[in-house]
Amino acid sequence: MNFPKRTATCGELRLSDEGRVVVLNGWVHSIRDMGGLIFIDLRDRYGITQLVVSPDVNQELSAKVKELKQEFVVWAKGKVRKRENPNPKLPTGLIEVELEEFGILNKADLPPFEISDIVDVSEENRLRYRFLDLRRPSVQRRFIIRNQIYQIIHKYFYENGFIEVETPFLTKSTPEGARDFLVPSRIHKGKFYALPQSPQLYKQILMISGFDRYVQIVKCFRDEDLRSDRQPEFTQIDLEMSFVDREDIINVTEGLFKSLWKEILGIEINTPFPRLSFSEAITRYGSDKPDTRYDLEIVTLTDGLVGTNFRVFDEAIASGKVIAGLNAKYCANYSRKQIDELSELAQKYGGKGLLWMKKIDGEINSPIAKFLNEKAINSIQEKGKIENGDLFLIVADEWEKCYTILGALRKEIAKRTGILEKVNGKYEFLWVVDFPMFEFDKEENRFVAKHHPFTSPLDEDIHLLDVDPLKVRAKAYDVVVNGEEIGGGSIRNFKPEIQEKIFRLLQLSDEDINVKFGFLLEALRYGAPPHGGIAIGLDRLVMTLTDTDNIRDVIAFPKTTSGLALMENCPTFVEEKQLRELGIKIDI
């Protein structure tokens, strides 16, 4: 199809272009027919330009314009002129194009919703008609920023000597950790590839191969349930470096964030980022990804509550549990119902209940006050810095659970009291370090790696591997911004004997080790340099930089929370023939 190609975009014409004859290509955004004068807003990715037709100039054209409907694709030729009534809301608002000639390149059905940032559309409809949703300027904006982010990343790592290498998508299934998406092999019936949860082992192999500095912006796949910040396929900035320790990875990462924040937001962020040990993050904020934009810290009460004769406390302490609390400032006016809601939240996180104390007019008011002596109450008041008008929440539970519950309450209180709103626009980064190497999995009755099994233990903790694995800390680090875990990495095991020892601690049999990770151990035996790296969640990074808490806003074609793609309708059943070729029988 031959058509006049644009000589300008819909976003660029200004007063200085007055008198120019231009051709625009775009979509009919809206038509305002005043009876005589007709205004047409033409839209493309760059903006909106107003076209104007007046009947006394060209009646024929005026009649033809009435064929246009919204979202028709057109070319339009005309002269740029100064507007009689400028529109300050548009960058092109000082000019308009006096339409001389136009053609319809394609018609359009009436869209199910208006292509406008003003109109509210349910997410379901947005995803079903994603091709229309993605036409909306506010939706496009995030992808334009996402693209800028790609460019900054590529530039930053190129300038720092990193090599981009592509790693396979058809990989080996190693069902430690998340569930794998499996891809059946036709040639080897009954066998499966797995889509990578991360290119972890490939990048370590690249280090052993001497690539020294690797980076990749890469899709990763995890077959787990979705959340507002979790998709089954997502993008990581994956990097690995040789002859480094934790500080080198941290420096490189901080440098990247510095460039991104400066170039995208014009904000100079301070480095180095503060650091918290895992145990400090948990005990102070109740989270391994604390939002440090506000204080509202958790206080540990256990020591001051020994021997209170209050059954709940005594039993907790006797069984090695922890008692801790959170001061919800100025919340003493919370009703029974509001406190019940907080209690329900505590239960959602596995808590048995929530104790509380209010201070009003200098008096402590609490359902547990009658069980506690003055010394205990004073201890709580003092540690919790409880003042008039405060509501103090208390939880007694196992170490991590106790603090996690209070961490959830901390977030909730911040939300309810408007603290969260006040810190909007602030960015607080931090590193969480010294994670425990292992957790005990009650269901599987064995240790599992908290980060992943390729992580190196802290040198000073290596001797504990044989004695008390749960005490072993790892050379792992997470980078957190505003309470979002935005990246995580570690220094890896580069000595085969330590790697093997860790596999054994995870109760992998010799055969498992050999079948699943034999190639890694083999590679490690041929001169592996000390190495480590990090994976940064690109989608979450874009979320932060474009100020949204919905990951679907930054992914062009995302899945719904049940893992469906509503536009193309996927997943689907496949033809019997395809299954036969793969040697697969469906048994639902």
Next chain:
RNA sequence: GGGGUCGUAGCUCAGCAUGGUUAGAGCGCCAGUCUGUCACACUGGAGGUCGCGGGUUCGAGCCCCGUCGGCCCCGCCA
């Protein structure tokens, strides 16, 4: 695997607690009027499987059960 919440016109929603003529609103759409609008305005009009299936009832958009789908969360996410 579990919990919460929503599903009514093309879109966004009200109606449901306490079942009862012909299910409403705004926007959009269609027709008309209008020569400076820009969320144009005004007049008129069309438009409904109340997600789907079953049950209770004389009678169900409303109550009950199931199911499908959206969103949020717990578990899960090395």
